[in-house]
Amino acid sequence: MSSNDTSNADTVGARAREIFGRRAAYYVTSAVHTDPQVLARIVELAAPEADDLALDIGTGTGHTALALAPQLGAVLGLDLTPEMLDEAESLRALRGADNVAWVLADAQALPVADASLDIVACRRAAHHFPDIAISLREMRRVLKPGGRLAIDDRGAPEEPDLDALLNEIDLLHDHSHIREYRPSEWVAMLEKAGFVVDSVEVYILNRPISSMTEDVAPDDVARIYALVESMTPEQAEALHVGQRHGTIYFDHHYLLVGAHVA
Ligand SMILES: C[S@@+](CC[C@H](N)C(=O)[O-])C[C@H]1O[C@@H](n2cnc3c(N)ncnc32)[C@H](O)[C@@H]1O
Numbered sequence: 513m514s515s516n517d518t519s520n521a522d523t524v525g526a527r528a529r530e531i532f533g534r535r536a537a538y539y540v541t542s543a544v545h546t547d548p549q550v551l552a553r554i555v556e557l558a559a560p561e562a563d564d565l566a567l568d569i570g571t572g573t574g575h576t577a578l579a580l581a582p583q584l585g586a587v588l589g590l591d592l593t594p595e596m597l598d599e600a601e602s603l604r605a606l607r608g609a610d611n612v613a614w615v616l617a618d619a620q621a622l623p624v625a626d627a628s629l630d631i632v633a634c635r636r637a638a639h640h641f642p643d644i645a646i647s648l649r650e651m652r653r654v655l656k657p658g659g660r661l662a663i664d665d666r667g668a669p670e671e672p673d674l675d676a677l678l679n680e681i682d683l684l685h686d687h688s689h690i691r692e693y694r695p696s697e698w699v700a701m702l703e704k705a706g707f708v709v710d711s712v713e714v715y716i717l718n719r720p721i722s723s724m725t726e727d728v729a730p731d732d733v734a735r736i737y738a739l740v741e742s743m744t745p746e747q748a749e750a751l752h753v754g755q756r757h758g759t760i761y762f763d764h765h766y767l768l769v770g771a772h773v774a
Contacts (some may be wrong), residue, residue, distance in 0.1 A: 524642040525618060528688035529593045532572070535727060536595035539573045540603065544717065545636065550664055550768070551579040554633055557662035557711070557770035560584040564630035567654065569619045569647070570637020574600030576664075577612050580633065586611045592618055619647045624654040631655075635664040639682070639692040648705035655773045661707060666692040667714060667767035674750055678765065681739055684732040685724040698769050707771040714767045718752050721760040 532539075539545050554576055558566065564584035568577040571589030573596055581587050589612060591597050597614045604612050617623050619634075619641050632651045641647040651661055666682065668675035668691075675694060683689045693701070695712050702709050721740060725733045740760055743753060751763045 524640070524688055524690065525592055528640050531686055531688050532591075532593040533595040536573065536593065536599045538727075539575075539596065540599050544719075544723075545572070545575055550635075550715075550766075551575060553713075553768055554635060554662045554664055555579055555583065557768065558631045558633055558660050560631060565628065566631035566633060567622070567624060567629050569622070569632065569634040569651070570640065571600060571614070572596045572637070574603050574612070574614070576633050576635045578603060578607055578609055580631070581607075581609045581612050584611075584631070586613070588612075588624070589614045590617050590619070590622070592616070620650065622650045622654050626653050627656045627659075629654050629656065629659060631660050631662070633662045636666065638663060638665045640686075640688050640690055642690060644690070644693070644701060645705065648701055648707075652706045652773060657773055659773045661702075661769075661771040661773075663698070663767075663769040663771075665767060665769075667698075667765040668692045668694045669750070669765055670694050670696060671750070674747060677739060677743070677747065677751075681724055681736055684736050684739075685728055692765070695767055698767065702769065702771050706773070708774050710770040710772060712767060712769050714765065716763045716765055718754075718761050719764050720757075721762070723764075 560580055560583040566580050566584055566587045568587060568589045571577050571591050574589050577587045577589035589600055594616060597616060600614055615623060632655055668678055679692055682692060695714055699709050724736050740762060753762045
């Protein structure tokens with residue numbers, strides 16, 4: 513990484529800390545972040561065994577770490593934002609999960625020894641990492657041979673115009689957003705980092721526009737509405753833009769990826 517890249521990562525990190533610090537309480541109960549189906553699928557992809565050691569990167573308020581905890585030896589939840597880890601610790605104590613600990617650190621420099629873990633999970637966080645290639649290399653570095661990687665993240669459609677549109681909306685929603693990637697990009701990035709990709713599952717949630725505009729500055733809210741309202745008929749059809757309950761809904765793309773170290 514050049515010194516420019518380092519200062520960019522620091523700036524993005526500071527922005528993420530500011531935004532997630534403010535929104536931490538929301539993530540404890542947010543329906544999309546507590547969604548039991550997605551959590552169950554991540555656990556399946558991670559395939560935990562009794563003595564396994566796992567790392568949950570960008571753990572936020574700890575939902576993924578706490579879903580894995582009952583099925584393995586120990587989990588470390590890692591995040592950049594202290595307020596998120598404070599909420600995670602409250603949830604951990606409430607659930608009596610004694611095999612879970614938290615660490616304040618950056619996904620670009622994991623404070624974990626080489627080849628020391630059986631599982632790495634990373635849910636809804638990778639689109640914030642300043643340099644995804646560095647983070648994926650770090651994930652690969654800390655996993656043992658045979659170790660599993662389970663990723664869940666916002667995704668982008670393969671069509672360039674829809675990809676650009678959804679990424680632009682997410683950047684207005686959250687200024688620490690870097691990029692949500694297409695399924696084909698995930699496969700290429702993971703293979704380049706040295707993983708064997710086992711599965712890529714795209715899922716789509718048709719969500720109200722408020723999920724992108726809550727706690728967002730008025731100028732950015734106006735730009736989000738302008739982007740949604742100025743879609744071509746083809747784009748609006750592809751993203752199932754429609755009115756329900758007096759508000760605009762459109763598709764948000766997500767994906768679950770399972771991979772392992774050979
Ligand atoms: C949308 S939240 C998702 C939290 C959690 N994984 C979940 O699914 O509920 C994204 C999290 O990634 C964290 N994050 C963003 N950039 C990061 C980085 N470079 N290193 C570590 N954590 C980061 C944020 O602080 C935030 O807690």
